[in-house]
Structure formats: structure tokens, C-alpha cells
Amino acid sequence: MEPTAWPGVYREGRDLHTINLTPGERVYGERLVTRDGVEYRSWDPFRSKLAALLLRAPPPELPARVETVLYLGAAHGTTASHLSDLWPDAAIFLVEKSPESFAPLLALAHRRRNLYPMLADAQLPERYAADVGLADLLYQDVAQRTQVPIFLENARTSLAPAGLGILMLKIRSVTQRRPAAAIVRDARRELESAGFEVRSEIPLAPFSKEHAALVVVRSPSPSTLR
Numbered sequence: 171m172e173p174t175a176w177p178g179v180y181r182e183g184r185d186l187h188t189i190n191l192t193p194g195e196r197v198y199g200e201r202l203v204t205r206d207g208v209e210y211r212s213w214d215p216f217r218s219k220l221a222a223l224l225l226r227a228p229p230p231e232l233p234a235r236v237e238t239v240l241y242l243g244a245a246h247g248t249t250a251s252h253l254s255d256l257w258p259d260a261a262i263f264l265v266e267k268s269p270e271s272f273a274p275l276l277a278l279a280h281r282r283r284n285l286y287p288m289l290a291d292a293q294l295p296e297r298y299a300a301d302v303g304l305a306d307l308l309y310q311d312v313a314q315r316t317q318v319p320i321f322l323e324n325a326r327t328s329l330a331p332a333g334l335g336i337l338m339l340k341i342r343s344v345t346q347r348r349p350a351a352a353i354v355r356d357a358r359r360e361l362e363s364a365g366f367e368v369r370s371e372i373p374l375a376p377f378s379k380e381h382a383a384l385v386v387v388r389s390p391s392p393s394t395l396r
């Protein structure tokens with residue numbers, strides 16, 4: 171296992187792995203491998219857009235210490251389980267609005283002490299912002315037409331000033347009618363005009379078609395996000 175640019179993420183051949191926080195347990199049928207007495211879980215880039223991003227271009231802006239994560243659109247917890255491996259002592263708040271997805275997410279959180287699922291709509295961050303406090307990482311994967319406004323509203327209420335934002339933009343959820351490049355360009359402009367610097371814009375193909383990851387930090391100049 172070779173360490174990667176993201177602390178806690180390891181690579182063997184073409185595959186990424188994290189150290190299993192709950193040895194012996196799989197979350198989504200992933201492979202478990204033991205090396206030098208340590209059990210790792212393979213991290214499937216076709217199932218997790220964050221793994222796809224880390225294979226394409228790991229964001230170097232990750233805060234040195236991640237204590238709080240706000241994750242919007244956690245579904246059954248596939249990606250969230252790897253964040254749980256990465257930061258055992260963090261509080262990882264998982265927002266999910268579908269009751270069908272929430273049930274397995276809750277079951278996962280019973281086995282992993284750093285996951286805090288919330289059955290809530292990410293369009294209404296005022297319902298959970300007080301529980302979350304300030305997040306070092308805001309991660310969003312909600313496949314909604316209003317993905318960028320949802321991200322901005324959550325950043326405004328919950329992202330720490332030195333925090334990192336990762337928006338997994340599902341291009342065709344915004345509109346079917348415009349070229350993909352124009353949709354990504356508009357999302358980027360929207361983020362920039364709200365006071366973010368877009369550090370990278372990474373297409374996630376071939377792992378996730380019609381998705382782009384936008385990695386953002388606050389711009390140094392504006393004092394507040396609009």
C-alpha cells in the first residue's frame with residue numbers, strides 16, 4: 171500500500187483504499203484486504219465520486235485537521251463510510267432527504283461512531299446548521315437542478331472560513347437543454363460571484379459521466395459570502 175496525496179488514502183495498483191474503522195465489516199460489498207496486519211477497504215471510483223476525484227486530481231487544499239464535515243446527499247453512505255475511515259475522530263454530519271436511503275444510513279451510523287445522519291432537506295440548512303456548527307469540509311452530491319444555490323446556502327451557514335468545499339455537479343440535473351460546458355461555466359461563475367475561488371474543475375468521466383467536481387475555497391478578498 172502506497173500513501174497518496176490525501177492522508178489516510180492508500181493506493182495499491184490502480185485501486186484506492188482506506189483503513190477499515192470497523193474491521194471485518196463491508197459497507198457496500200467492497201473488497202477487504204489485509205497488509206501487515208492492517209485491514210483496508212477498497213474504494214470504488216465507479217460507486218463514489220470522491221474516489222473518482224482522488225484518482226483524477228486529489229485536491230491539495232484539504233485542511234490540515236478535519237474535525238467537522240457537512241455532507242449533503244449521503245444516500246446509503248457509500249462515500250461517507252470512507253470519510254468515516256479517514257477521520258475517526260471527526261464529526262461527520264450526513265444530510266439525506268429520502269427516508270428509503272436514510273434507514274440504511276442510520277444503520278451504518280450505529281456501527282460507526284463518527285457519523286451523524288440527519289433526515290433533512292439540504293435546501294433548508296437553517297434546520298440543522300446549529301447542530302453542525304462550522305465545517306472544515308462541505309461535500310455535496312445531491313443531483314438537483316438548484317445544486318449551486320444549495321451549496322452556497324450551506325456554505326454561508328456552515329463552512330468555516332478556511333474550509334474546503336467540494337461540489338459534485340451533476341450536469342444534466344441542472345438542465346437538459348444547454349451544452350455541458352456552458353452549465354459548468356455558469357456554476358463556476360455563480361460560485362465565484364458569491365465569493366469563492368474555484369481551485370479546480372475536474373470532469374469525473376469515465377467513472378461518473380456528465381459530472382464535474384468543483385473544488386472551492388473562499389476568495390481571500392471578500393469579507394463575507396453573498
Ligand SMILES: C[S@@+](CC[C@H](N)C(=O)[O-])C[C@H]1O[C@@H](n2cnc3c(N)ncnc32)[C@H](O)[C@@H]1O
Nearest residue numbers: 243244245248249266267268291292293311312
Ligand atoms: C447521487 S446520490 C448520493 C450518493 C452518495 N453521495 C455517495 O457517494 O455515496 C444523491 C442523494 O442526494 C439525495 N438528495 C437529493 N436532493 C436532496 C436534498 N435537497 N436534500 C438532501 N438530500 C438530497 C438523494 O435522496 C440521494 O440519496
